[in-house]
Amino acid sequence: MPTINNGDTAWVLVSAALVLLMTPGLAFFYGGMVRVKSVLNMMMMSFAALAVVPVLWVLYGYSMTFGNSVGGVVGNPGDFLGLKGLMSTDAIITVSKDHAIPAMAFVAFQVAFAIIAVALISGAIADRAKFLTWVIFVAVWSTLVYFPVAHWVFAFDGAASEKGGWIANGIKAIDFAGGTAIHINAGAAGLALALVLGKRLGFAKEPMRPHNLTLVMLGAALLWFGWFGFNAGSALGAGTTAAVAWVNTCVATAAAMGGWLLVERYRDGHATSLGAASGVVAGLVAITPSCSSLSPIGSIILGLVAGVICAYAVGLKYKLGYDDSLDVVGVHLFGGLVGTIGVGFLATADAPAAVNGLFYGGGVDQLWRQTVGALAVLVYSFVVSYLIGLILHKTIGFRVDTDTEMAGVDQGEHAESGYDLAGIPGGRGGLAIGGHLSHSTSEVNA
Amino acid sequence: MKLLTAIIKPHRLDDVKDALSAFGVTGMTISEASGYGRQRGHSEVYRGAEYSIDLVPKLRIEILLDDGDVDDVAGVIVKSAQTGRIGDGKIWTIPVDSVIRVRTGERGSDAV
Numbered sequence: 001m002p003t004i005n006n007g008d009t010a011w012v013l014v015s016a017a018l019v020l021l022m023t024p025g026l027a028f029f030y031g032g033m034v035r036v037k038s039v040l041n042m043m044m045m046s047f048a049a050l051a052v053v054p055v056l057w058v059l060y061g062y063s064m065t066f067g068n069s070v071g072g073v074v075g076n077p078g079d080f081l082g083l084k085g086l087m088s089t090d091a092i093i094t095v096s097k098d099h100a101i102p103a104m105a106f107v108a109f110q111v112a113f114a115i116i117a118v119a120l121i122s123g124a125i126a127d128r129a130k131f132l133t134w135v136i137f138v139a140v141w142s143t144l145v146y147f148p149v150a151h152w153v154f155a156f157d158g159a160a161s162e163k164g165g166w167i168a169n170g171i172k173a174i175d176f177a178g179g180t181a182i183h184i185n186a187g188a189a190g191l192a193l194a195l196v197l198g199k200r201l202g203f204a205k206e207p208m209r210p211h212n213l214t215l216v217m218l219g220a221a222l223l224w225f226g227w228f229g230f231n232a233g234s235a236l237g238a239g240t241t242a243a244v245a246w247v248n249t250c251v252a253t254a255a256a257m258g259g260w261l262l263v264e265r266y267r268d269g270h271a272t273s274l275g276a277a278s279g280v281v282a283g284l285v286a287i288t289p290s291c292s293s294l295s296p297i298g299s300i301i302l303g304l305v306a307g308v309i310c311a312y313a314v315g316l317k318y319k320l321g322y323d324d325s326l327d328v329v330g331v332h333l334f335g336g337l338v339g340t341i342g343v344g345f346l347a348t349a350d351a352p353a354a355v356n357g358l359f360y361g362g363g364v365d366q367l368w369r370q371t372v373g374a375l376a377v378l379v380y381s382f383v384v385s386y387l388i389g390l391i392l393h394k395t396i397g398f399r400v401d402t403d404t405e406m407a408g409v410d411q412g413e414h415a416e417s418g419y420d421l422a423g424i425p426g427g428r429g430g431l432a433i434g435g436h437l438s439h440s441t442s443e444v445n446a
Numbered sequence: 447m448k449l450l451t452a453i454i455k456p457h458r459l460d461d462v463k464d465a466l467s468a469f470g471v472t473g474m475t476i477s478e479a480s481g482y483g484r485q486r487g488h489s490e491v492y493r494g495a496e497y498s499i500d501l502v503p504k505l506r507i508e509i510l511l512d513d514g515d516v517d518d519v520a521g522v523i524v525k526s527a528q529t530g531r532i533g534d535g536k537i538w539t540i541p542v543d544s545v546i547r548v549r550t551g552e553r554g555s556d557a558v
Contacts, residue, residue, distance in 0.1 A: 207497035209490060268491045278493060314493045327493060 002100040004092060008237035012105045015233025019112035022226035023050055023119050029219025029277065030123050033326050036211040037408025038127045039418040045122035045134055049115050052138045057111045058083055064147035065110065066155050072166030074148045075155060083107060093159055095237045106160065109233060110150075117146050117182045121385075123326030124190030125197050125398075127208075128405050131413040133398045137388060141189065145384050146181075149377055153181040173373030174353055174366070176245065177234040179289025179340040180377040187333025188378045189385035190324055196389035197399050199323035201406065208325075213273050220277035224253060227284045231291045241352040245291040249284065252291075252303030256283025259307025267311075275311065278331060282310035285335030290343045293353035298346040306338045337374055344370040447542040447558060448516045452507040453479065453535040454527040459505055465526035471509060471519060479506040485533035504535060510545055510558050 027046035034042045053061070060077045067075030083104075085091055091103035118138050122129075153175050155164035167173050167180070175181060200208070210216060231249040235242035260279030261271040286306030287299055294302060314330030317323065324330065344367025347357035356362025392398050399405075404412030411417070454462060459476070466474065480501040487500040511519055520537050528534055547557040 207499065209492050209497055264491070264494070268494060268496070270491060272491065274492055311494070315495070318495065330493075 002092065002094045002096070002098050004102055005095070005099040005237070008095055008099050009101045009105050011238035011242065012101050012109050012233060012236055015229035016105070016108040016112055018226045018229025019109065019116070019233065022223050022230065023116045025219050025222025025226055026116060026119055027219070028215045029223060029281070030126070030326055032212040032215025032219060033210040034126045035208060036418060038410055039211060040414055040416050041131065041409040042122070042126055044131065044414065045129070046119040048135050049119035049138050052135060053115045053118060053142055054111050056139060056142055057114055061114060061142065061147050062107050062110065065150045066160035068161040069151065069155065069163035069165060072152070072170060075151045075161065079161060093236065099237055101236060103160065106236070113178060113182060114142060114146055114150065117186050118142055120182070120186035120328060120332055121190045121193060124194040124324045124328040126325035127200050127409060128197060128399050130397060130400055133392050133396055137392060140388050141385060144388065145185065145189065145381055149185050149381065150181045153373070167373045167376065171369050171372050173369045174293050174343050174347070174355065175289040175340060175373065176292040176353070177231045177288045179285070179336045180373050183285045183288060183332040183336030184340065184374055184377050185381045187329050187336055188381040190328030191322065191333065192382050192386035193389045194322050194324040196386060196393050200325065201402065203323045204318055210274060216277045217273055220280045224280055224284060231288060241292055244352055247296050248291040248294055248299040249287050251296050252287035252299040253280055253283035255300045255303030256280065256286065256307035259304040260311045263308055263311035278310070278314070279307045282306045282331050282335045285332055286339035286342065289340045290346070293343050293347040293351050293355055295348050295351055298348060302339065302342045302346055305342070306335050309338055310334050340374040341367070341370050447545055447555065448511050448513055448539045449542045450509045450511055450516060450519060450537065450539045452523050452527070452537040453481070453504050454507065455529065455534060456503055456505050458527045458529070462507065462523055462526045465522050466519065469519065469522045475508045477506045479504045483533070483536070502533070510542065512555060512558055
C-alpha cells in the first residue's frame with residue numbers, strides 16, 4: 001500500500017515552483033525579442049496566462065485533465081470540480097509500489113504546465129494582438145485544447161483516476177514531460193494564430209530586431225533553471241528517474257546551444273547571443289518528452305540535432321510567408337517533433353522508461369507510437385486553435401488597428417511605455433505643461 | 447564668433463575632450479547622433495535574418511569659439527579623433543550672430 005513519501009512530496013512541490021518561474025522567464029525571453037514599443041504587451045501576454053489559468057485549473061481544469069476519462073478523450077469535469085475531495089490526506093497520487101504524493105502536490109505541479117503551455121503561443125502574435133481578445137483566447141484554448149490534450153498524454157490509468165487518456169494508455173507514446181502536450185501543442189496553435197492574425201506591418205521589409213538581447217538571455221537562463229523542475233520533476237519523485245532526467249536535460253540543452261551556434265557561425269558568419277538563447281530553448285524542448293528514455297550520450301545527439309534543425313526551421317517563415325514573430329513554430333513545434341519522434345530512434349532500455357528505439361534494436365514499434373502521438377496532437381491543436389482564433393477575430397477582433405500597431409501596442413493596449421531612460425521631462429506623464437500628476441490620475445480614473 | 451560642429455566616433459570622445467581641455471577650450475555640448483556618410487551602415491543577423499542597419503551611432507560636439515581660435519581647435523579635434531579608418535566623421539563651422547550667457551546676461555565675445 002503506497003503512502004505519502006516526504007522526499008518525493010518535497011521534490012514535487014519545489015519542482016512546481018520551478019516550473020511556475022518559467023512563465024515569467026518566458027515573458028523576459030519573449031519581451032526582449034520584440035521591438036521597444038511592444039515589450040510590455042509581450043510580457044503581459046504571459047502574465048495573462050498566470051492570471052487566468054490557475055483559476056480555471058481549480059474550477060474545472062484539473063478535473064478535465066485528470067478526472068476519470070470519458071472515452072480516453074477528456075477527464076470528467078465533475079470528478080474534481082473545484083478540487084473537491086483533494087484536501088483529504090487520503091487523496092494521493094501513486095508514484096511507485098510504496099510511494100505516493102498528495103494529490104494537491106500534483107495539482108500544483110500540473111497547473112504550472114497549463115500556464116506555460118498557452119503562454120508559449122503568444123510569441124507567434126507579437127506586436128499586434130488585442131489584449132482582451134488574448135485573455136479570452138487563453139481561457140477558451142486552455143479549456144478546449146490544453147485540458148483535453150494534456151489528458152490524452154499525461155493521464156495514466158490508475159494514477160489520478162481509474163481511467164486516463166488514449167495516447168498515454170492506448171498508443172503508449174512516451175512523452176515524459178510534455179513534448180506533445182505542451183510544445184507541439186503550443187507550436188501548432190502558434191502557427192494557427194499567426195495565420196489568423198496575418199503579418200505585422202512591414203514584415204520581412206523593415207528591420208524588426210530584438211530591442212534587448214540581455215533580457216532574452218536572462219529569460220533563457222530562467223527557463224533553463226525552471227526546466228529542471230519541468231523535466232526532473234515529472235518523475236514525481238526524488239529518485240533515479242529524476243536524476244537521469246536532470247542530467248539528460250542539462251546535456252541535451254548544452255549540445256543544442258552548440259548546434260545552433262555552429263550553424264550560425266558557418267551559415268551567417270557569427271555566433272550570436274540570440275542564437276545561444278534560442279539553442280538553449282530548442283534543446284530544452286527536444287529533451288522534454290525524451291529525458292526518461294534516452295542515455296546521456298543519446299541526449300547529446302538529440303540536442304545537437306534539435307539545435308541544428310531548429311536553427312534552420314526559424315527561416316521557414318520567410319520562405320513560406322507566415323509571420324510567426326518569435327518562432328514558436330521553428331523552436332517549439334520543430335523542437336517538440338524532434339524530441340518526440342527522436343524517442344523512437346534513440347530510446348534505450350537502460351534508461352528509466354525501459355524501451356528500445358530503432359537505433360537500439362527495438363525496431364519501429366516505439367517509433368510509430370511516437371509519430372502517431374505527435375501528429376494527433378499537432379492536427380487537433382492546429383484545427384481547433386485556428387477555429388477559436390478565427391471566431392474571435394471575426395467577432396470581437398484579434399488584431400489592433402493600423403495606427404495602434406504603428407504607435408505600438410504598449411501605448412494602445414496598456415497606456416504605458418516600457419522604458420523612460422533619460423527622457424526629456426516635459427511632455428511626459430502628468431508633468432506636462434498644463435497638467436499635474438493628480439489631474440492626470442483623475443482623468444485616468446474617470 | 448563661430449559655432450564649430452564635429453561628428454566623431456563615440457569611442458574617441460575621451461581623447462578629444464582631453465585634447466580640447468589641454469588646448470584651453472573651456473566648454474562644449476555633446477549629443478548622441480546617428481547617421482551615415484561614405485561609411486554607410488553595417489549588417490546584423492538575427493536568427494538567420496539579415497538586417498542592414500544604415501544609421502550608425504556617432505557623437506556630435508558643438509563648441510562656440512572666437513573667430514581666431516577656430517582653425518586651431520579644428521586641428522586639435524582632427525588630431526585627437528582620427529583613427530585613419532572610414533567613418534571618422536566631419537567638422538564644420540558656421541558664423542554665429544549672437545551669444546548670451548544666461549546667468550549674467552553678458553553678450554557677444556564675453557559670453558563665449
